[in-house]
Amino acid sequence: MRISGIETFVAKAPTGANSFWSSQAVFPERVSLLVKITTDDGIVGWGEGGQYGPAEPVASAIVDVLGPRLIGEAADAPVRIWEQNYAFSRDFGRTGTYIEAMSGIDIALWDIWGKSLGRPAYHLMGGAFRDRVMAYGTGCYYPEDFRDTDAMMQALAEEVSAYAAAGVTAIKIKLGLLPVEQDAARVKLIRETVGPRVKLMADANHAYHSATAMRMGRVLEQFGILWFEEPVPPEDHDGYRRLRAALDVPIAGGECEFTRFGFREFIGGGCVDIVQPDVCACGGLSEWQKVVSLATQHGVLAVPHVWGSGVGVAAALQAIAVVPPTPHTALPVDLQNEPMLEFDRTYNPLRDGILERNFELKDGAMAIPDGPGLGISVKEEALMAHVTQKRSVGAG
Numbered sequence: 001m002r003i004s005g006i007e008t009f010v011a012k013a014p015t016g017a018n019s020f021w022s023s024q025a026v027f028p029e030r031v032s033l034l035v036k037i038t039t040d041d042g043i044v045g046w047g048e049g050g051q052y053g054p055a056e057p058v059a060s061a062i063v064d065v066l067g068p069r070l071i072g073e074a075a076d077a078p079v080r081i082w083e084q085n086y087a088f089s090r091d092f093g094r095t096g097t098y099i100e101a102m103s104g105i106d107i108a109l110w111d112i113w114g115k116s117l118g119r120p121a122y123h124l125m126g127g128a129f130r131d132r133v134m135a136y137g138t139g140c141y142y143p144e145d146f147r148d149t150d151a152m153m154q155a156l157a158e159e160v161s162a163y164a165a166a167g168v169t170a171i172k173i174k175l176g177l178l179p180v181e182q183d184a185a186r187v188k189l190i191r192e193t194v195g196p197r198v199k200l201m202a203d204a205n206h207a208y209h210s211a212t213a214m215r216m217g218r219v220l221e222q223f224g225i226l227w228f229e230e231p232v233p234p235e236d237h238d239g240y241r242r243l244r245a246a247l248d249v250p251i252a253g254g255e256c257e258f259t260r261f262g263f264r265e266f267i268g269g270g271c272v273d274i275v276q277p278d279v280c281a282c283g284g285l286s287e288w289q290k291v292v293s294l295a296t297q298h299g300v301l302a303v304p305h306v307w308g309s310g311v312g313v314a315a316a317l318q319a320i321a322v323v324p325p326t327p328h329t330a331l332p333v334d335l336q337n338e339p340m341l342e343f344d345r346t347y348n349p350l351r352d353g354i355l356e357r358n359f360e361l362k363d364g365a366m367a368i369p370d371g372p373g374l375g376i377s378v379k380e381e382a383l384m385a386h387v388t389q390k391r392s393v394g395a396g
């Protein structure tokens, strides 16, 4: 079974009236880079490369640079292919675009290998610890008109009420666009709206330096927030360590980190209690396993960052399946030693519209697909409605 063709799809969905802000930027569109690999015996595998950065450079890295070297290679050897790609691109691509490209290729190869054997990818990774995972909803971004404070606060209360009504038992809220005092009022409103039993986490998208993050962390402690995500820029390991030592709220991060080598410094350097690699950016399922190994060696729980298309969600579910309870107990508890699924609740037709069967929560939990490979079928026609660039190498 050899790789015969590789196709890339840059898919874009304008958010229109649903656009929103994080601390870093407004999101006028959702973007995904999907990879489709075909083998000489007709098996097709899907992957996703990258998370919210530009997709065209990732497509170019696949089609112009890495892909031509892969045609004719074994399609059921994702770890070896990963190492060959990394060795080839080490001198110019140890983070960013090339690792995102390698992630998409890697996920597609795990999908192919699983399909060729009729087994889910998690089986090939050594077996699942769970067949379902509790989900947390990611939302509570800032609206376009965040300067209208009254309207923003009312919309926020309505948003979290809708999550609670839909059976979501955990919600992650966004911080860092506004001054600490104003964001503290948002946290207070959310806690008062959902009550004490809904789990809340908070994500600053690296908005603060460590002194400001300390002030925000003290606020989060008052409202029982279960993690403080990306409080400081990803390069500021000293800032991470300072916060982790001083605050009671657990510190989380890692969506901007790449490969086992990046996570060796981040996890091994004592930066986080919860590490959040994005499978579509950190190096795919092959590298995910190595990062999970690092995490368990340091008593850190791995909870993947998930913000992509339906293919990215599917890859994350396979990744979550193989995370051991950290540490083991007879009855794992969410976020104490059991991972959760990040279930992005912002507008994204690439997440909700391109698979034969959409991902849905049941009693706040997501079943982990147990079909071959990633356990999903991509509706290519539905995907093509969003595709702005399609490229290929080899015979697709």
Ligand SMILES: [Mg+2]
Pocket (backbone or CB within 6 Å): 203, 205, 229, 230, 255, 305
């Ligand atoms: Mg985040």
